[in-house]
Amino acid sequence: MIAVGYDTATGKLRIMFKQGRAYDYCRVPAQVHEGLMRAGSKGTYFDRYIKDRYQC
Template structure:
C-alpha cells in the first residue's frame, strides 16, 4: 500500500470505524464510515487523494494518543 501520506489503515465493519495512521505517526479514528466508502478507499489508486476528497472533513474523528 504505497502512499506518501498514509502509513497504514484498518476498518471495523462492526463499529463502522476507519483507523488511519499517517506517515507522521499520528493515528485517527473516523466514525460512521460506511463499508462501501471503505471499500472504495481500499481500492483507490491514490489513498491520499481519496482520503482528502471523501473522508477528511466528511466524518467525525478523534486522534488516538501516540
C-alpha cells in the same frame, strides 16, 4: 498513510499517517472504506471522501 484499519461492526476507520499520528473516523460506510482500499491514490481519495466528513 501507512496503515488503515476498519471495524465493520461499528464503521470505525483508523488511519495511521506517515507522520506517526493515528486518526479515527466514525460511522464510515463500508463502501467508502472499500473505495479507499481500491484507490490508486489513497491520499486523494481520503481528501475527497473522508476528510472532515466522519468525525468521531
